[in-house]
Each structure stands twice: as C-alpha cells, then as structure tokens.
Amino acid sequence: MLVARDKDRLDELALDLTNKYRVNCEVIVADLATEAGANHVAKRCADDSKPISVLVNNAGFGIKTSFEKTPIAQEEAMLNVLVRAPMLLTHAALSVMRKRGRGHLVHIGSVAAWITSGTYSAAKAWLTTFSESLSVALAGTGVTSTVVAPGFVRTEFQQRAGMKPQDVPNWMWLSARLVAQQAWQDVLAGKTVSVPSLQYKVLSTLTRGLPRPLIRRVSKDVMR
Template sequence: MSSAPSATPPTPATGGRPVALVTGPTSGLGRLFAQRLAARGYDLVLVARDETRLKALTDELATTYGVDNEVLVADLVDRDQLKRVEDRLGDEEHPVDLLVNNAGFGLKRRFLNNTVEQEQAHLDILVTAPMRLTHAALGPMTRRHSGGIINISSVAGLQPRGSYSAAKAYVNRFGEWAALEYAPQGVQVMTVLPGFTRTEFHERMDVGRDAVPAPLWLDAERVVDEALADFDAGRTRSVPSKRYKVIAAVSRHAPPRLLQRFQGLGRK
C-alpha cells in the first residue's frame, strides 16, 4: 500500500478551510478520495445515495480529522436530485474549491441485452452527471480564478469496450479539452484513467475477481494516491501504475478489432 501524498491544500476561496465535493464516497475510490482530502485539511461535501454509509463516513472523518462535513443524499441519475448538487456547487457564499466527479457503475451485460432505460441511467451517471456538475462548478471557480476538478474516467475509455468505454471516452476528451480551456482562468481540470481496481464496482455488477487476470488488479489506495500526486504536480491526466501507462499507450495505437477481443474482461 502506498502512503498518502502530503501536499498542502490550496488557498481556499473563503480564507477558512478548503472545501471538496466528492460524488460516490460511500465505497471504493470515492471513499479514499474523501479520506485523503480530509487528511489534507479539506472540509467535505459528500454526495451519494446510501444515507447510512454517508453518515458513518462523516462520523469517521469528523472524529479522525476534525472535518466539518455536509451530506447530500442524492441519486445522480435523477435529474431533480442532481440539480440539488448543481445548486450546492453554484452557491458562491459557500464555495467549493475542489470537485471530484467519481460516482459511477457499470453494466455486466452487453448493450443489446440491457433495456434502453438501463443504458440511459448508465449514460446519466457516467456522462450527464459529471458534465452538469462540471458546468455548475466552473462558473464560480472561473469567477474566483481558483479551483480544481478531478474527473474519474477509465483506461477503458481508450478501448472499444461497449457503452461504458464510450461514456468514459467522452469524459477523457471532455477533460482534455476543459483542462486547456480553463487553466488560463485559474481552474485545474484533471482526468484520472484507472485500470481494473479492487473496489465494490465489479461486485455491484455481479462480476467476480477471477474475471480479470490477477496482475491487472490495482489497489484503490495506489490509484487515489498517484492521482493526487499527479494533481499536485499540475498534471491534467493521471494513469496510475506503470502497467496501465503501457496499456494506455498500446490502446491508443492498437487496431480496434484486436482490442475488442478483450471486451469480455471484467464482465463475466
């Protein structure tokens, strides 16, 4: 397990403690982002559906790090509930310094074996929610000329792996562009492209760990710590681990038909 980077948080908009809003902090990568950011001195706005787990996390962070937490119970697939999170990001009296768009889920079955409504919800959580939350956050951040946005995408976004990879391809290209567009206005946008990571993601898809060769699994700690180190270094893209840096490079050049043969990895 790698240790947490120890960089100091940015100067907050209010002069008090900086504030980070993290979506999907009840498990996996989001939970670690929340813990690491709390350790760095951030107060947190925690957004997910499971109120019990959100409450347990806020208690833990308050006790361990003295964090002043806010909880927003919201299903980000629901447009009205998503709007409440957008409104929170737009509240210029209580500015958010860092947005981590992390919440997500995958679908085990192939595109045509899902209902179109399942596919729509999948698109909504992976694309619509981060796009709308980024839009809501950028207004106040560009006006203050200060802020950061970390979007959790995937190496899958570089490969033909069904609608999940198509959604993550949007996040990759959106982040690549937004980083260039908003850096001159004081906002750092970074896209994280993890490979297969041990979280609840595959369990929730009803996929076993044996659906992926053991050397391809990453620890969530490593993904989050490398991502935060890359963010500290001012990078706009983070591909945690050497093995996935190689896979990402190969994916950009290999024939799509060859890559498509591996689309069953992580879905069986």
C-alpha cells in the same frame, strides 16, 4: 461535501473523516441518475457563499450484459451518472472556480475509455475528452481539469455489476488508496491525464498507440 444515495454509509464516512482529519463534512443524499438528484447537487456546486475548491466526479457503475440485452432504463441511468451528472456539476462548480481564479476539476474515467467495451467505454471516452478539452480551455486561469484513468480497482464495482473479479489476474488489481494517492499528486501537478500505477501507464500507452482495428479485436468481451 459527500454525495451518494446511501445515507447511512455517507453519515458513517462523514463521522470517520471528521474524527480523523477534523474537517466539516456536508452530506448530500442524491441519486445522480435522476434529473432532480443531479440538479440538487448542481445547485449546491454553484453556491458561491460556500465555494467548492475541488470537484471529484467519481460516482459510477458498470453493466455486465450486452447493450441489446440490457433494459434501456439501466443504460439511461448509466449515461446519466457517468456523463450527464459530471457535465452539470462541472458547469455549476466551474462558475464559482472561475470567479475565484482557482480550483481543481477531477473526473474519474477509466482505461476502458481507450478500448471498445460497450456503452461503459463510450461514456468514459466522453468524460475523458470532456476533461481534456476543459484542461486546454482553462489553461492559465488557475482552474485545472484532470481525468483519472484507473484499471481494475478493488472496490464494490465488479460485485455490484455482477462481474467475476476472480477472472482478472492478480497483477491487474490496484488498491483504491494507491489510485487516490497517485491521482491526487497528478491533480496538484496540474496533469491533464492521470493513469495511476506503472503497469497501467505501460498498458495505456500501448493501447493508445495501437491501431484501432486491433483494439476492437482485443477489447471484445473484456467487460461484457
């Protein structure tokens, strides 16, 4: 089941996956920033006649401008996509997974959750704590919850947010394939937190161990 707003791209991806892996792909066109869109997908996630084994809360976007300069509607849309939609979809999918006694919840967070870089950081911090809490609450049930915290990944993310990828040093970039492969291994191993790549494992261990005032100083202007 593939969810996004762009139907043509979803149909193309569904066809590609069907041809390569001989799987059935269900396409749902929905805007997760809207109540109607998120509710529509949540209803599908709660359908136990076609149970979902793995839910990946991946949709997201960033905002380049500072909080006070960003139109509040854009901030609300980001909060809806990064926080509200994952909460609704997880709640819906979890009901089915608990009945079956198995399933994987996967939340795509970010290393930004551990710094103080605006509302994006705040939303990813929410998702991280949410997923960690679920992981503890679901221990021994057969259902797992993993938060994946990538660093910079070469996707359309930076370009869509109007950020400048050229300002990021080469060694900080990861491929989407590497992130997906390492994250999936961690999901299957039942890990609570997955940080793909050695460089970000080291960086995130340092970040989480450093005093908060220092984090506040270094994270100023990282993303905005």
